[in-house]
Amino acid sequence: MNVLVTGGAGYIGSILCGMLLEKGHTVTCLDRFFFGMDSIKDIADKVRIIKDDIRWFKPEVFEGVDAVIDLASLSNDPSGELDPQKTLEINYKGRVRVAQLSKKYRVRRYVLASTCSVYGFQEDVLSEESSLNPLTTYAKANVLAEKEILPLADESFTVTVLRQATVYGYSPRMRLDLAVNGMVLGFYKNGKIPIMRDGRQWRPFVHVRDTSKAFIEVLESEQDLVNEQVFNVGSDDQNIQIFDLAKIIAESINIPFNYEWYGSPDKRSYRVNFNKIKEKLSFKPEYTPRDGAKEIFEALKDGRIVADDPKTITVKWYKQLLEMNALIKSIEINGVIL
Numbered sequence: 273m274n275v276l277v278t279g280g281a282g283y284i285g286s287i288l289c290g291m292l293l294e295k296g297h298t299v300t301c302l303d304r305f306f307f308g309m310d311s312i313k314d315i316a317d318k319v320r321i322i323k324d325d326i327r328w329f330k331p332e333v334f335e336g337v338d339a340v341i342d343l344a345s346l347s348n349d350p351s352g353e354l355d356p357q358k359t360l361e362i363n364y365k366g367r368v369r370v371a372q373l374s375k376k377y378r379v380r381r382y383v384l385a386s387t388c389s390v391y392g393f394q395e396d397v398l399s400e401e402s403s404l405n406p407l408t409t410y411a412k413a414n415v416l417a418e419k420e421i422l423p424l425a426d427e428s429f430t431v432t433v434l435r436q437a438t439v440y441g442y443s444p445r446m447r448l449d450l451a452v453n454g455m456v457l458g459f460y461k462n463g464k465i466p467i468m469r470d471g472r473q474w475r476p477f478v479h480v481r482d483t484s485k486a487f488i489e490v491l492e493s494e495q496d497l498v499n500e501q502v503f504n505v506g507s508d509d510q511n512i513q514i515f516d517l518a519k520i521i522a523e524s525i526n527i528p529f530n531y532e533w534y535g536s537p538d539k540r541s542y543r544v545n546f547n548k549i550k551e552k553l554s555f556k557p558e559y560t561p562r563d564g565a566k567e568i569f570e571a572l573k574d575g576r577i578v579a580d581d582p583k584t585i586t587v588k589w590y591k592q593l594l595e596m597n598a599l600i601k602s603i604e605i606n607g608v609i610l
């Protein structure tokens with residue numbers, strides 16, 4: 273299949289593009305490269321690279337494309353609050369644009385990267401049928417995108433939404449702002465695992481290679497199994513309370529269980545039911561948070577991850593980019609030639 277991956281140089285995208293190539297697919301990576309191009313340097317000669325924005329790229333890009341995996345977005349809750357208007361423009365309107373153009377240009381399959389955080393705080397174990405409770409601009413933009421994109425599905429345009437659990441594990445575009453990865457980093461830097469208060473909040477987790485596998489399985493599944501369908505991506509046994517997760521991490525990298533609290537109590541607590549993806553697509557994760565923690569610890573020790581790289585904390589990096597952008601605009605307004 274000829275697959276267009278938006279956000280293909282990101283944390284998930286850079287792994288997914290490599291896995292698509294391994295499976296014999298042809299890959300186009302469309303990205304603004306906000307985090308640079310290093311993440312895809314090992315596959316750069318095997319993929320078609322398009323540096324552009326999902327809000328305004330030219331539709332000729334769709335020529336010959338069979339399937340679109342739409343990952344591009346401002347990718348977490350805090351980044352989504354930096355400029356809520358921009359978040360809605362990209363994460364909601366931008367992705368609706370990609371889906372509508374995909375259909376218009378006769379792409380056969382479209383998969384939207386959504387998130388389990390659309391469920392927000394709820395006591396029950398949540399399935400795809402549960403009510404949604406988006407608490408942040410990021411989560412609201414995902415709900416709006418899902419609602420407008422799913423009805424585009426028809427016999428010749430297969431639409432699937434994947435609500436991913438919180439991802440962990442090593443990727444060449446490293447994110448250390450995700451729970452498992454950040455806990456390992458905290459221990460590596462300060463000898464203490466940082467735990468967000470009050471530690472009792474539930475969160476579902478999935479490894480970056482497993483969530484990438486789910487996108488590929490959806491592309492390769494029979495149309496009637498996945499068309500106009502929403503799937504939670506993860507597994508029941510990886511619903512974990514944050515305090516317990518910290519203990520698991522200490523055990524898996526064989527360190528004393530020293531920890532420190534941070535933040536005000538996290539309202540986003542949810543447990544998710546993953547029966548549907550298991551039963552309909554036979555999806556079974558291969559990795560656990562233990563594997564992810566070991567992987568991150570090794571990569572920090574051997575230098576593949578640089579602990580203080582500002583790009584690894586998504587919100588901090590986007591804040592810097594916004595400030596630089598504002599600075600450039602003000603210089604232009606003052607008529608200074610750059």
Ligand SMILES: NC(=O)c1ccc[n+]([C@@H]2O[C@H](COP(=O)([O-])OP(=O)(O)OC[C@H]3O[C@@H](n4cnc5c(N)ncnc54)[C@H](O)[C@@H]3O)[C@@H](O)[C@H]2O)c1
Binds near residue numbers: 283284324440
């Ligand atoms: N990582 C997780 O835990 C997680 C969990 C649930 C859902 N998701 C979703 O999965 C997707 C990928 O997440 P990720 O962790 O790889 O994030 P990421 O930030 O690493 O990657 C996003 C990529 O999109 C690009 N991008 C951003 N805005 C763009 C635009 N307007 N046009 C073109 N490219 C643009 C960025 O340059 C980046 O390479 C996102 O939609 C995210 O919301 C991620």
